[in-house]
Amino acid sequence: MGEQWLKQSLASGVSMLLLLRLKNAPPEDAIQPTLEAWFRVITYKKTWDKELDRARFESAFMYLAQNCDKFPSPKQLLEAMPKREFKELPPPEITPEQQQKFAEGWRKLKEQLRGTYQCINQENS
Incomplete structure (x- = not known):
């Protein structure tokens, strides 16, 4: 069963809280x-992934054990x-052609900005 790991995590965490x-x-x-009941609630309209979630369940149970006075x-x-x-x-790997295209784009942008700067300076003079 694909969710057996979750049942084991729940059993382990709840056991710690019971102790x-x-x-x-x-x-x-x-x-x-x-x-x-916990399993039904936790899996209702949710999917869990062993690789991504097992450690998260362990951390959550440890947090609850440290911070809860009530079950x-x-x-x-x-x-x-x-x-x-x-x-x-x-x-992503950038090909030499892409690097050249990016460099050309930067060069054009710098030229446009220089022109704008010169126009602004001429207006303020």
Whole structure:
């Protein structure tokens, strides 16, 4: 199943919160239904990617463990998640022809600006 990693992340994070004995934590017989409810809420109209999101879930659960006095809701987990980090694309390779075209464009722009500067100076004289 493609979302097994998410279920494991939820189980691990919720287990840590349960061990902290936070107020309003579910009783032992309600842990499994709680995990199922969290999974349904977190996956409702959302897709998660193991590569991009696993560390985010771990960070969010750690944040909740450090900052909550009461057992959190799935909404609090989602709010605590850091933004996704995307790999930066390498800069595009510029061909010698493109470099020449860019240089020509810069040269033309500089000429136009020089002409404008000269016109402004003549008007102010």
